[in-house]
Amino acid sequence: MKYIDPHIHMVSRTTDDYQRMAQAGCIAVTEPAFWAGFDRSSVQGFYDYFRQLTEYEPRRAAQFGIQHFTWLCINPKEADDPGFAREVVSLIPEFLDCPGVLGIGEIGLNKNTRNELTILEEQIRLAEEHGQMVLVHTPHLEDKLKGTRIIMDALAASRIDPGRILIDHVEEHTVAEVLDRGFWAGMTLYPDTKVTPQRAVDIIEMYGTERIWMNSAGDWGCSDPLAVPKARLEMRRRGHAVEIIDRVTLNNPLTFLGQSERFSVDVESA
Amino acid sequence: MNVPSENSCPMTRTQVLDAYFMEHRARLLDIAAFLDRLDRAAGEPEDDIRETSFRRALEILTDGRTGRAGRILTMLSDQTTELPVSAAGMKGAIGAPVSLTGDPS
Ligand SMILES: [Zn+2]
Numbered sequence: 510m511k512y513i514d515p516h517i518h519m520v521s522r523t524t525d526d527y528q529r530m531a532q533a534g535c536i537a538v539t540e541p542a543f544w545a546g547f548d549r550s551s552v553q554g555f556y557d558y559f560r561q562l563t564e565y566e567p568r569r570a571a572q573f574g575i576q577h578f579t580w581l582c583i584n585p586k587e588a589d590d591p592g593f594a595r596e597v598v599s600l601i602p603e604f605l606d607c608p609g610v611l612g613i614g615e616i617g618l619n620k621n622t623r624n625e626l627t628i629l630e631e632q633i634r635l636a637e638e639h640g641q642m643v644l645v646h647t648p649h650l651e652d653k654l655k656g657t658r659i660i661m662d663a664l665a666a667s668r669i670d671p672g673r674i675l676i677d678h679v680e681e682h683t684v685a686e687v688l689d690r691g692f693w694a695g696m697t698l699y700p701d702t703k704v705t706p707q708r709a710v711d712i713i714e715m716y717g718t719e720r721i722w723m724n725s726a727g728d729w730g731c732s733d734p735l736a737v738p739k740a741r742l743e744m745r746r747r748g749h750a751v752e753i754i755d756r757v758t759l760n761n762p763l764t765f766l767g768q769s770e771r772f773s774v775d776v777e778s779a
Numbered sequence: 780m781n782v783p784s785e786n787s788c789p790m791t792r793t794q795v796l797d798a799y800f801m802e803h804r805a806r807l808l809d810i811a812a813f814l815d816r817l818d819r820a821a822g823e824p825e826d827d828i829r830e831t832s833f834r835r836a837l838e839i840l841t842d843g844r845t846g847r848a849g850r851i852l853t854m855l856s857d858q859t860t861e862l863p864v865s866a867a868g869m870k871g872a873i874g875a876p877v878s879l880t881g882d883p884s
Contacts, residue, residue, distance in 0.1 A: 589866045620866035621857075650872035654856035681849035682856065702874075707799075708848065714787040746798065748789040 510534045510755075511776060513762040514737050516615070516644070516677055516695060516724035518543060519566055519577065520558075526727070526734045527573040533738040536779035537576040539766065540566060541615035541644050544586040546729050552596045555583065559600065563607040576774055578766070580614030580644045581605070588628035589619075598632060605639055611769045612636060614644025615677060618656040621648060626659065633667045642769055643674040644695075647683065650702065657683045661690055673768055677724070678703055684716055693765050697726040698736035706740035710747065718753060722761045810837075832875040854879070 511534045519527070519540050530538075540562060549555060562579040570577035581604055583597040604610060613636040618625045636643050643664070648656035657676065664674055676687045677695035680703065687694045696712060697703040704712065709723050725736035733739070737758055744754045759776070766772040788795065817830065824830070836851045844850075857876045863869070 620869050621862055622866045623862045623864045625866070626862065648872070650874045651855055651857045651876045652872050654853060655859070659862075680852055681846075682852035711788075711848075714789075 510738075510741065511536050511779060512737050512741065512758040513537045513539075513766075513774070514725050514727075514734070515539045515675075515722055515762045515766065516541060516697065516726050517734060518726070518728035519570065520561055521729040522727055522734055524569070524573070527570060527575060530734055531573040531575055533735055535575055535737075536776065537578065537762075537774045538570065539578040539580065539611060539644075539762075541580040541646070542582050543584045543615055543646070543728070548587055552593070552600065555597045556600055559604050563604055563610060567609050574779070576779075578609045578611050578772060580612050581610060582613050582616045582632055583628065584615065585617050585619040585625045585629065585646060585648075589622060589624045591624055591627055594628040595631070598628070598635060601635060602639065605641065608771060611766060611772055612642035612644065612673075615646035616643065617646035617660050618648050619652070621652055621656045621659060626663065629660065630663055630666075633663060633669065637667050637669055643669060645674060645676045647676060647678045653678070653680065654682055657687065661687070661692070664692070665690070672720075675722075675765060678726070679712075680704055681708070681712060684712055684721075688716060688720060693720045693722070696721070696723040698723055698733065698740055699726065700731055700733060706736060706743045709740050710743050710749075713744075713753075713757060718756045718761070720761070720765075722757060722765070828877065828879070829873065829875045832879060835879060 514530065514535055515538070517538050517540060519538060542558065542562060549558070559581055562581065566579070567577040581601050583594045588594040601613070613632055616629055616632045618629060633643065635641070645660055645664070647653050647660060660676070664671070671691035672693070675693040675695050678697045679687050679694045684694050696709045698706050698709055713721065723737055723740055725734050726732060727734035727736070741754050741758055763774065763776070790798065817824070832855055835854055839847055839850050839854065855875050858880050
């Protein structure tokens with residue numbers, strides 16, 4: 510079995526994780542730029558992070574036969590200071606032609622503030638101007654429903670085709686609106702927050718397999734880099750066909766990500 | 780239009796119970812023990828939005844209607860529409876809104 514984990518923060522994970530993911534069938538990952546767990550003290554800190562994502566991490570992944578792709582942005586948690594955020598955003602264009610860069614992400618909202626929305630809108634404009642795909646982070650817990658709606662409105666005001674935008678961290682109360690508005694939906698498999706593998710499979714049973722994927726969003730917090738293969742097992746346990754399982758964990762990521770000319774995975778030889 | 784479809788789980792009711800009953804029996808007892816623990820703890824009952832919303836969620840579990848996970852998540856969501864300027868000084872998300880509105884649906 511082969512799968513793609515389309516949202517995972519490998520800079521926070523060990524080589525043991527890469528090895529276990531490879532053993533479980535992972536052939537490719539995509540890594541959005543996000544919050545490090547603490548606020549970076551300078552714009553230069555982001556420059557170094559973008560170099561890590563575009564230069565160093567793909568080499569580390571390759572040692573385990575895993576292809577590594579990335580998305581660049583300033584994350585919403587550090588976007589509450591617009592002046593600082595704009596300086597970071599101004600660094601992004603020089604990285605957009607690097608091999609493995611798929612687009613702008615994970616942009617979105619954190620506490621649903623005007624400052625965050627301003628920088629979100631500016632990064633949507635950046636994606637629009639440079640013809641980039643977009644990966645969206647939706648807020649946590651009680652802030653998710655409101656934030657998801659504000660984000661979708663901001664995206665709908667742009668000229669970016671919703672089919673080139675994935676809205677991540679959907680749950681039972683947001684998935685229908687995301688799909689109805691033509692966006693792709695991502696489910697994040699976390700032990701306590703977001704969805705468990707069981708609930709992700711429930712959502713697939715209720716809302717279908719079109720324009721949806723799942724990811725581990727493994728990072729520096731409580732998370733599980735093997736969450737996607739665990740969800741595959743959950744689907745098998747329930748008697749879902751292998752074709753359905755492959756669709757949500759391999760073929761759907763290939764379809765969405767394949768819209769970028771910088772994404773190419775040879776599944777047969779992987 | 781995306782609507783939850785009936786009969787979309789490939790298992791029978793008995794198979795679902797065979798696969799998941801023990802696991803969720805344990806979680807049910809965790810919730811019972813958690814409520815007992817609140818009873819035994821010092822402080823006034825239900826003066827915290829987390830506790831109020833938790834009890835509201837228990838009503839949703841037993842109202843006999845489906846879509847429970849989505850309805851609980853919606854009930855636990857911030858229903859305000861105004862946007863604060865900055866997050867400076869704001870606490871992180873706690874899993875329940877500042878206040879509850881409407882009926883528990
Ligand atoms: Zn993430």
